[in-house]
Amino acid sequence: MKNLTSFNELPQITFEGPKSKNPLAFKHYNADEVVEGKTMKEHLRFSVVYWHTFRNPLADPFGAGTALRPWDDGSDSLANAKNRVQEAFTFMQKLGVPFYAFHDRDVAPEGKTLAESNANLDAVADELEAHQKETGIKLLWGTACLFTHPRYAMGAGTAPNADIFAYGAAQVKKALEVTHRLNGEGYVFWGGREGYATLLNTDMKRELDHLAKLLHLAVEHKKKIGFKGPFYIEPKPMEPTTHQYDSDVAACLNFLREYDLLDYFKLNIETNHATLAGHTMQHELEAAIGADALGSIDANMGDTLVGWDTDQFPTDIYLTTQIMLRVLKMGGFTTGGLNFDAKVRRESFEPIDLVYAHIAGMDAFARGLKIASEIRADGRLEQFVKDRYATWDSGFGAKIEKGEVSLEDIEAYVMEKGELTPNTSGRQELLEDIVNQFI
Numbered sequence: 001m002k003n004l005t006s007f008n009e010l011p012q013i014t015f016e017g018p019k020s021k022n023p024l025a026f027k028h029y030n031a032d033e034v035v036e037g038k039t040m041k042e043h044l045r046f047s048v049v050y051w052h053t054f055r056n057p058l059a060d061p062f063g064a065g066t067a068l069r070p071w072d073d074g075s076d077s078l079a080n081a082k083n084r085v086q087e088a089f090t091f092m093q094k095l096g097v098p099f100y101a102f103h104d105r106d107v108a109p110e111g112k113t114l115a116e117s118n119a120n121l122d123a124v125a126d127e128l129e130a131h132q133k134e135t136g137i138k139l140l141w142g143t144a145c146l147f148t149h150p151r152y153a154m155g156a157g158t159a160p161n162a163d164i165f166a167y168g169a170a171q172v173k174k175a176l177e178v179t180h181r182l183n184g185e186g187y188v189f190w191g192g193r194e195g196y197a198t199l200l201n202t203d204m205k206r207e208l209d210h211l212a213k214l215l216h217l218a219v220e221h222k223k224k225i226g227f228k229g230p231f232y233i234e235p236k237p238m239e240p241t242t243h244q245y246d247s248d249v250a251a252c253l254n255f256l257r258e259y260d261l262l263d264y265f266k267l268n269i270e271t272n273h274a275t276l277a278g279h280t281m282q283h284e285l286e287a288a289i290g291a292d293a294l295g296s297i298d299a300n301m302g303d304t305l306v307g308w309d310t311d312q313f314p315t316d317i318y319l320t321t322q323i324m325l326r327v328l329k330m331g332g333f334t335t336g337g338l339n340f341d342a343k344v345r346r347e348s349f350e351p352i353d354l355v356y357a358h359i360a361g362m363d364a365f366a367r368g369l370k371i372a373s374e375i376r377a378d379g380r381l382e383q384f385v386k387d388r389y390a391t392w393d394s395g396f397g398a399k400i401e402k403g404e405v406s407l408e409d410i411e412a413y414v415m416e417k418g419e420l421t422p423n424t425s426g427r428q429e430l431l432e433d434i435v436n437q438f439i
């Protein structure tokens with residue numbers, strides 16, 4: 001499939017099973033296969049991102065873009081933007097992906113004024129709406145790009161200049177309305193430049209107050225226009241800022257709680273952002289699930305040897321297994337999904353690489369789902385964790401949990417019990433071996 005000029009030339013990508021050697025077939029993702037009572041399609045809710053897949057030229061800080069995209073004339077014209085919609089939907093259809101996601105400026109060109117940008121967005125939204133109707137493909141979430149244009153060099157919601165804040169807020173208004181019009185299941189806030197480069201020039205408290213103000217304004221507007229989907233905050237600790245305020249799940253939850261926003265927001269958690277924050281993806285998912293705030297996932301992975309957001313396609317089976325264990329544990333996605341916020345390598349510059357990359361990610365998650373489900377059916381891991389906390393299930397532990405004892409009662413209990421030693425092993429190595437049995 002070299003020299004592909006349009007995704008129209010592709011065959012429909014179908015499931016051929018693990019033995020297939022056809023690079024244009026799924027080996028594990030079988031959309032209609034039922035796992036734990038739902039089809040794979042319903043569990044995984046895959047989504048293609050407009051920005052990396054259709055707008056990223058594959059440049060890096062040391063070199064120009066390499067991507068060959070024969071359907072794209074490289075111009076910022078409205079006609080080119082509309083033409084791209086056609087290719088994007090053909091691509092998603094051939095892969096059988098049910099959702100997509102976009103920033104306002106990915107789909108439509110920025111105009112000379114906000115009015116012009118809004119008109120461009122409306123014109124492309126007409127195309128998107130028509131293609132959604134025709135194909136049944138849905139919008140997982142929309143968002144406003146508040147980080148590319150030079151006006152946002154110092155942030156939008158946290159800009160030191162009130163007029164820039166206002167511009168950003170106006171852009172959010174429009175992006176939210178277009179997301180609503182296209183029946184988006186959710187709406188994302190990723191604060192790429194909502195942070196600082198140096199504290200020497202920054203009033204942190206004031207900036208945080210402003211960020212919360214922007215989010216409250218958006219909540220008010222969402223109610224006004226009747227948008228029912230959740231808002232998501234997407235944590236990331238840095239890049240492009242030195243410090244991003246939404247640095248990890250715990251920081252986001254604290255911010256949302258402090259500013260009374262928790263009722264309206266869940267989290268959109270991205271693997272490579274978790275690792276940049278010094279956490280595993282599992283950690284971030286657990287932190288969000290514990291607060292009933294896991295909304296959606298930006299599915300990608302980083303490179304352990306490279307210290308930036310490499311946004312690679314998630315092909316690591318251990319990772320996808322760990323993610324799917326958590327998604328199953330929380331009872332599955334509702335409005336969220338697995339959104340491939342991932343880009344092909346600069347070396348993978350042909351159109352067909354976009355197809356291979358998505359097949360790789362979808363197969364890796366299909367395996368993760370099946371493995372996670374087997375681990376759950378086996379039950380040993382879950383039982384181990386349950387047993388580890390058994391002393392809280394009855395007796396004095398249960399009384400502490402229920403709040404029935406004071407520190408005085410506890411002291412008396414300990415005096416009577418006498419000295420203690422750890423009496424259960426953590427068994428990490430055994431547990432890792434159990435996981436390996438399924439992978």
Ligand code: XUL
Nearest residue numbers: 143190234270298309341
């Ligand atoms: C950047 C990133 C964004 C958000 C949407 O690292 O992940 O693409 O997902 O703005």
Ligand code: CO
Nearest residue numbers: 234270298341
């Ligand atoms: Co993302």
